[in-house]
Amino acid sequence: MSSPTTPALPSRARVVVIGGGIIGTSIAYHLGHLGWTDTVLVERDQLTSGTTWHAAGLMVTFGSTSETSTALRTYTRDLYTRLEAETGLATGFKPVGFIELAADEGRLEEYRRVSTFNRHCGVDVHEVSPREVAEMFPLARTDDLLAGFYVAGDGRVNPVDVTMSMAKGARQRGVTIAQGVSVLDVGVRDGRVRSVVTDHGTIECEYVVNAAGMWARQLGARSGVSIPLQAAEHYYLITEQMEGLDPSWPVIEDPANFGYYREEVGGLMIGLFEP
Ligand SMILES: Cc1cc2nc3c(=O)[nH]c(=O)nc-3n(C[C@H](O)[C@H](O)[C@H](O)COP(=O)(O)OP(=O)(O)OC[C@H]3O[C@@H](n4cnc5c(N)ncnc54)[C@H](O)[C@@H]3O)c2cc1C
Known part of the structure; x- marks a missing residue:
């Protein structure tokens, strides 16, 4: 049928x-x-x-050590920004910003290097202090952080x-x-x-x-074609609505705790990666 x-x-x-x-x-x-x-x-x-x-809809240009992958990311973000003008259908892209957290010396050094490379590729990423992270995302516990890496133009889309x-x-x-x-x-x-x-x-x-x-x-x-692809399970949960949570807060990724966090319909979306 x-x-x-x-x-x-x-x-x-x-x-x-x-x-x-x-x-x-x-x-x-x-x-x-x-x-x-x-x-x-x-x-x-x-x-x-x-x-x-x-998909959780995270639109992130920061973090790759590949020039090609970074170019794909920046192209994609640009496409999501201009697609509505072409098709009349919105993508739901909200450039609320993105912060990658560094909670140990190893990650701090790694992200400083990645930032230098990403800036060379056109990603406008800046190191911010734990206090600045707290100002942008007041729900975050920041006393165990060394720094954040912030891209103001990144954010979220509706996939x-x-x-x-x-x-x-x-x-x-x-x-x-x-x-x-x-x-x-x-x-x-x-x-x-x-x-x-x-x-x-x-x-x-x-x-x-x-x-x-x-x-x-x-x-x-x-067809006898070998495609080396293996699906991996991945979850997120969305809390009930929470007082004071602001949809304009940036998306936060905290690799030390295998998680990412953002606002979703007044609640908190918590995505969890496998360790
Ligand atoms: C919980 C979760 C959160 C995620 N969050 C993010 C995120 O924040 N940012 C991000 O970039 N990515 C995220 N991802 C990953 C992202 O969802 C995937 O990488 C992406 O959706 C894959 O798209 P795709 O088109 O390859 O596959 P799919 O969306 O799975 O599309 C494949 C399609 O092929 C069709 N199909 C299969 N077999 C046939 C057939 N024989 N004939 C016809 N049609 C067929 C299926 O019906 C399906 O619609 C997340 C994933 C999960 C599970």
Whole structure:
């Protein structure tokens, strides 16, 4: 059965993107901008229904020691700022700022080095004192801190809104987005991709992009392609509303305690990483 959002699938396309999370949708959006408008994105359920809807929405440019990764981060932040003007759909980007905490000498030295490198890459990061951290995020205990590393232009986004905005931008460029369509197999002949087989028919194509997130490994394995991807569990919790918590406070990351913290609908979002 086709859902109301499932268009008739074309029988041919230059590119088929598999997966309508933020990554697949971004690929479709950027292909559209590059003129590759003969692109079909195929999502088995609805856009964002995989991992994307659950993301905490931290938009952080600080912290990478790779020039490429830092360029991707700054490009992305810029895109989230200007996407609404292009598509009419907001991304929910709020540049409330971001602070990475250093609670021991090792991290302090590491983050000072990372800051120097990140500034070289165009990230406007500054070291701030524990007192300044407390001024910006009064709920934080700061007597055990050595410093914070603050990027005023970073912050948070709504991952669903970002995806929907990019999907609209892709459609505006002529990209087809088909939801409720599962990819069953990728057809290969003479060592080349020839088609994508779905539960709504087959699309002949030249290129396939596997953007199936944590399902990408299984999808690749069906075609004998090894994708070294392993899903890791990750959680956050959101407290009841708390008196005095201000949505304009920055996002805080505290690697010594494997956590990140930000305001969410009047409560505190607490994200926890595995040690
Ligand atoms: C609790 C939590 C918090 C997070 N917080 C952040 C954060 O603050 N900042 C950040 O940058 N990242 C965060 N992440 C990570 C982020 O959510 C993921 O990296 C991102 O959403 C992955 O997007 P994706 O498009 O690769 O995958 P997905 O969103 O999972 O999309 C893959 C899509 O492929 C589809 N699919 C799979 N198989 C098929 C098939 N055979 N046919 C058709 N479609 C198929 C699925 O239905 C799915 O919609 C967080 C993750 C979690 C779990």
